[in-house]
Amino acid sequence: MMAMTGLDIAALVAAVAFAALVGFLIPVLIRLKNTVAESERVIVKLNADLPFILGDLREVTAHVSDMTGQARDGVEHMSQLLHKAGRVGEMIQQANRAVENTSNRLLSNAAGIMAGVRAGLTVVRRRMFLERLAHPPLPSFEVRSTRPPAVPTVVAPTPVADVRPGALQ
Template sequence: MTIVEMAAILIAVAFAVLVGYLVPVLIQVRKTVAESEQLLAKMNAEMPPLIADLRAMSQNLNDLADQARGGVEHAAVLLHAVGEVGESVQYVHDVVRGSGGTLLTNVASMVAGFKAASQVVRERWREEGGHHNGG
């Protein structure tokens, strides 16, 4: 055998070994491609309804956000009104508190005046012995 023949046999054996390794790899690649095609077909069938559901959910979320925004605006108006009522109550409280001492003094003076007047009337009643018709 010559060197050329040995080189040809060596190349043939290497090619056979290479084909032996490549055949299982090519079979696996073919199976993977078939499964990928099935997956893509399934995704093409299921994606449009899923996208429609996502759009509907997004619209519902936007509607809820608008309703919440409106509720917050109404609550802000209510809280502003409550704040104004609180300020009015505070003003009245300050006025009453500031004039409370004067008011209490005036009431006490009036009670003392009524007591003194009723005492004078009773004493005159007793001194004159009965009814007084002004004459």
């Protein structure tokens, strides 16, 4: 028997390590083969379904684009409507101020007229009073009518029953 040299031992260790490596790599390669086959099936399915998916995606994109345009138009219309409503509100506020100013002027004028009338009546009353004091009225003479005086008719009062408690006794 021959003695094993260091080179022989190293070759033996390398052979055992290579065999162990191959033993571990075989299941990994089998799994990798299955994964590659599954990936190939997925790619074939994607290639078959991709045109339909892209068509649906284009259709959805077109709908979203239409809806975005409609929303933009709606927002623009709403903006115009709100702007007009604001202008109407401003006009109503201006009209309200105008009516308020006019009514305040009318009330102020009416109050002034009433104060003037009151002051005028006071002056007229004072002058009439002073006129009466300065010039008392002359005695009045009665003019008698040729007709005889009317005879007054006297109506007797109707007796009223006394309905107080104890009054009928």
